[in-house]
Amino acid sequence: MSEATTEQRRGWMGVLARAGAKGILPRLEGAPPLPPHSRLRGPEIGLTMLRGRAGGDGAPFNLGEMTVTRCAVRLEDGRVGHAYLAGRDMRGAELAAVLDAALQDPERRPGLMRAVVDPLAAEQAAAREASARKAAATRVRFLTMANMR
Amino acid sequence: MYVAVKGGEAAISNAHAWLAEERRGDPALPEIGTEQIGEQLTLAVDRVMAEGSCHDPSLAALAIKQARGDLIEAIFLLRAYRTTLPRFGTSLPLDTGEMRVRRRISATYKDLPGGQVLGPTFDYTHRLLDFALAAEGHAPPPAPEAEPGEDAACPRVTGMLADEGLMAGEEPSEAEPGDLTRTPLSFPAGRALRLQNLARADEGFLLSMAYSTQRGYGANHPFVGELRQGEVTVEIVPPELGFPIEIGEITVTECQMVNQFHGSRTEPPQFTRGYGLVLGRTERRAMSMALVDRALRAAELGEEVVAPAQDEEFVLSHSDNIEATGFLEHLKLPHYVDFQSELEIVRAMRAAASPPAMPPVMKEAAE
Numbered sequence: 001m002s003e004a005t006t007e008q009r010r011g012w013m014g015v016l017a018r019a020g021a022k023g024i025l026p027r028l029e030g031a032p033p034l035p036p037h038s039r040l041r042g043p044e045i046g047l048t049m050l051r052g053r054a055g056g057d058g059a060p061f062n063l064g065e066m067t068v069t070r071c072a073v074r075l076e077d078g079r080v081g082h083a084y085l086a087g088r089d090m091r092g093a094e095l096a097a098v099l100d101a102a103l104q105d106p107e108r109r110p111g112l113m114r115a116v117v118d119p120l121a122a123e124q125a126a127a128r129e130a131s132a133r134k135a136a137a138t139r140v141r142f143l144t145m146a147n148m149r
Numbered sequence: 150m151y152v153a154v155k156g157g158e159a160a161i162s163n164a165h166a167w168l169a170e171e172r173r174g175d176p177a178l179p180e181i182g183t184e185q186i187g188e189q190l191t192l193a194v195d196r197v198m199a200e201g202s203c204h205d206p207s208l209a210a211l212a213i214k215q216a217r218g219d220l221i222e223a224i225f226l227l228r229a230y231r232t233t234l235p236r237f238g239t240s241l242p243l244d245t246g247e248m249r250v251r252r253r254i255s256a257t258y259k260d261l262p263g264g265q266v267l268g269p270t271f272d273y274t275h276r277l278l279d280f281a282l283a284a285e286g287h288a289p290p291p292a293p294e295a296e297p298g299e300d301a302a303c304p305r306v307t308g309m310l311a312d313e314g315l316m317a318g319e320e321p322s323e324a325e326p327g328d329l330t331r332t333p334l335s336f337p338a339g340r341a342l343r344l345q346n347l348a349r350a351d352e353g354f355l356l357s358m359a360y361s362t363q364r365g366y367g368a369n370h371p372f373v374g375e376l377r378q379g380e381v382t383v384e385i386v387p388p389e390l391g392f393p394i395e396i397g398e399i400t401v402t403e404c405q406m407v408n409q410f411h412g413s414r415t416e417p418p419q420f421t422r423g424y425g426l427v428l429g430r431t432e433r434r435a436m437s438m439a440l441v442d443r444a445l446r447a448a449e450l451g452e453e454v455v456a457p458a459q460d461e462e463f464v465l466s467h468s469d470n471i472e473a474t475g476f477l478e479h480l481k482l483p484h485y486v487d488f489q490s491e492l493e494i495v496r497a498m499r500a501a502a503s504p505p506a507m508p509p510v511m512k513e514a515a516e
Contacts, residue, residue, distance in 0.1 A: 017395060017396045047203070048238055049238070050204065051241065053242045055319035056305060057321075058322065059319070059323075061326045061341040062326055062327075067208065067234070128249055131251060136296060137293040139264045
């Protein structure tokens with residue numbers, strides 16, 4: 001196993017951010033134990049200004065803010081983990097930061113991916129799929145000829 | 150003359166105790182939970198988030214409960230809360246083209262790639278009160294599902310028109326937009342600040358302004374090019390990481406209004422657009438925003454500015470319901486001294502006009 005690529009790290013950070021404490025905690029039961037950590041920053045709640053684009057594809061504008069929770073931790077081996085989550089979820093941010101640090105360890109990664117990240121990613125994909133299927137059922141099928149009697 | 154400047158603490162405290170009791174209502178009935186508000190009064194929550202200009206459904210639900218359902222009061226509570234938080238940064242611009250669409254309709258093309266997707270809409274309901282909802286315990290059957298199919302992708306309608314050269318494009322730009330939460334508005338404000346202002350404007354005000362353009366106060370013949378609603382991914386680039394990460398998903402509604410434009414000396418006749426983007430599933434608000442955005446582009450497009458909805462200073466200065474409420478409700482604060490001076494003036498004027506006929510008046514109103 002080698003060091004994680006940025007793309008891999010982006011992947012699990014996104015999955016953990018969407019899951020939050022509510023999603024992560026049940027998955028930890030069957031997972032290898034998380035290593036001890038110390039907090040570098042947070043968990044703390046703040047705001048991120050959301051941006052849109054004029055016309056959807058033009059110049060950026062400020063749409064409004066959203067609450068965000070962030071946390072940074074360090075493991076005993078010196079690896080640093082970060083987490084930023086939409087909403088106010090201190091427990092989720094800390095867990096996600098510890099997992100981010102642990103997942104950077106090639107030794108720990110396969111077990112944690114299998115027990116935590118992969119199943120959460122599958123859950124999230126299933127939820128997206130269910131929403132897409134409901135939307136598809138409301139797609140209008142125009143008939144060429146309709147009997148108006 | 151002595152005027153009381155202190156006092157009322159007991160009255161205020163008792164008033165607030167009564168308010169709490171009134172808020173709770175009949176204690177024999179179950180208390181409403183913020184999670185119930187978040188799940189079942191979703192459009193109220195969306196409105197509070199949009200106008201509170203802060204996306205956090207559980208905070209908005211709490212604000213609605215605390216405000217007893219007064220949405221402007223709830224918006225005020227959310228705006229006040231957000232001032233207590235530090236700002237960590239800004240997101241990358243949301244990519245609404247990549248939206249996971251729940252609803253997407255176009256009034257300009259019947260058959261368009263991706264099709265007309267109705268989503269969970271009030272449209273086509275009969276607007277008859279449904280007394281079945283008054284009886285509890287009837288869970289609705291699960292919504293039907295269908296295979297999305299190969300052709301489910303929804304390209305932008307404005308892109309289709311732009312490809313034909315019939316739609317004025319947006320200037321590609323990465324200019325840093327102004328932020329009216331940091332710098333007070335000044336005029337001319339420019340489009341980025343206008344869009345920020347409209348995105349958090351009072352929905353009733355936006356709707357009325359939009360309606361006024363439809364009724365002829367500002368030439369505007371709009372079509373809903375596209376209305377889409379669904380989930381978009383929020384990405385930020387934390388400086389300590391240096392690469393973008395996804396921090397979650399939010400639901401937004403986007404409206405592209407297509408308007409005719411007769412052309413000018415430099416521009417050929419083509420369609421122009423008004424743009425609406427709002428937090429949540431607030432569709433009326435997105436449509437209103439798009440109409441007002443287009444009306445406010447009048448000067449930029451060389452149109453005569455003749456109507457209130459085209460007047461940037463008028464619209465942006467009166468759109469915020471928290472500012473408006475603050476100035477309106479300050480009238481409830483003690484104005485004893487102001488009024489005393491007015492009283493003196495009226496008495497003096499009356500005395501000067503008809504000294505003998507003066508009726509006896511109450512002395513010293515403020516004592």
